[in-house]
Amino acid sequence: MTATPDDPFRLDGARALVTGASRGIGRATAVTLARAGADLALSARNQAALKETAALVEDEGRTAVLVPGDLAEPGTAEAVVDAAATALGGLDVVIHNAGVLPAQDDGTPTLVPLQDSAQVDWDHVLAVNLNATAALCRRAHRHLTASSRASLVLMSSLAGVAGTPRMEAYGASKAAQIALARSLAVGWAREGIRVNALCPGWTRTDMTSFAYSLEPLSEWLMAHVPLGRWAEPDEIARAALFLASPAASYLTGQALVLDGGVSVPDGGLAGISKPPSPFTD
Numbered sequence: 001m002t003a004t005p006d007d008p009f010r011l012d013g014a015r016a017l018v019t020g021a022s023r024g025i026g027r028a029t030a031v032t033l034a035r036a037g038a039d040l041a042l043s044a045r046n047q048a049a050l051k052e053t054a055a056l057v058e059d060e061g062r063t064a065v066l067v068p069g070d071l072a073e074p075g076t077a078e079a080v081v082d083a084a085a086t087a088l089g090g091l092d093v094v095i096h097n098a099g100v101l102p103a104q105d106d107g108t109p110t111l112v113p114l115q116d117s118a119q120v121d122w123d124h125v126l127a128v129n130l131n132a133t134a135a136l137c138r139r140a141h142r143h144l145t146a147s148s149r150a151s152l153v154l155m156s157s158l159a160g161v162a163g164t165p166r167m168e169a170y171g172a173s174k175a176a177q178i179a180l181a182r183s184l185a186v187g188w189a190r191e192g193i194r195v196n197a198l199c200p201g202w203t204r205t206d207m208t209s210f211a212y213s214l215e216p217l218s219e220w221l222m223a224h225v226p227l228g229r230w231a232e233p234d235e236i237a238r239a240a241l242f243l244a245s246p247a248a249s250y251l252t253g254q255a256l257v258l259d260g261g262v263s264v265p266d267g268g269l270a271g272i273s274k275p276p277s278p279f280t281d
């Protein structure tokens with residue numbers, strides 16, 4: 001289908017900030033928004049990887065600027081938002097996608113029950129996933145109020161709406177993002193700012209490589225996904241574009257769950273057989 005200039009699914013001329021844009025869902029989202037006509041400010045820690053994303057954005061004929069920073073550091077979220085607005089001449093769209101699981105130094109996620117977990121891991125996950133989200137939203141408000149097509153999307157998770165044993169800090173941070181999106185949606189509605197949360201299920205990225213590369217675990221996880229497979233980052237990116245675009249102009253305060261059907265209770269009626277859990281402890 002050929003896009004037309006007044007296609008509500010396009011973002012021609014929009015100025016968009018995407019955090020966590022160095023890889024995974026964030027990179028796919030940046031490229032998808034660029035393809036829809038937006039100019040991009042790209043944020044994450046890894047500047048070399050951000051430059052690769054910028055090249056992909058420029059391949060789509062759009063502008064890309066880098067606004068790097070470590071969101072675990074207080075003050076970074078505000079600096080990133082301001083730098084993005086300055087570089088692009090304002091902000092119409094913010095896709096706050098950066099996020100972490102608790103992980104070891106080599107990046108392998110630490111998946112242990114809360115009672116066996118360290119407070120320092122809880123603090124780090126909450127600092128990046130929640131405290132930085134609040135700081136980023138607080139600062140984004142002043143820029144989004146100046147836009148006539150303002151949309152803020154928080155990349156939450158299925159973990160924010162479903163029980164996630166061994167990922168309690170992550171699940172709590174993602175549920176809080178949904179609550180924040182709802183509150184801001186109502187609070188900012190009369191200022192013309194739409195706010196939504198997007199809740200992906202199991203998506204094939206660096207964050208989940210520990211799981212999809214481990215056959216018994218991947219097979220067990222996918223047995224719980226009615227569509228029976230991992231999501232690809234592009235599939236999440238298209239939903240982010242929808243939420244950011246005029247196509248979603250009456251949609252605010254929602255948590256859009258994109259999980260291949262995991263969160264839909266089937267009561268066992270679909271007859272999908274589940275292999276035994278690979279967790280032995």
Ligand SMILES: NC(=O)c1ccc[n+]([C@@H]2O[C@H](COP(=O)([O-])OP(=O)(O)OC[C@H]3O[C@@H](n4cnc5c(N)ncnc54)[C@H](OP(=O)(O)O)[C@@H]3O)[C@@H](O)[C@H]2O)c1
Pocket residue numbers: 019020021022023024025026043044045046047049069070071072097098099100128155156157158159199200201202203204205206207208
């Ligand atoms: N993959 C899934 O199954 C899944 C499911 C539901 C929700 N999500 C959510 O989707 C979002 C993207 O996840 P992904 O799967 O694409 O993960 P990913 O491949 O691990 O990417 C995470 C992104 O966040 C950035 N980031 C991490 N820590 C940061 C920090 N301290 N400061 C600034 N940026 C930081 C990373 O960039 P640098 O390392 O360069 O800083 C990277 O760009 C996350 O919020 C995640 O919780 C993912």
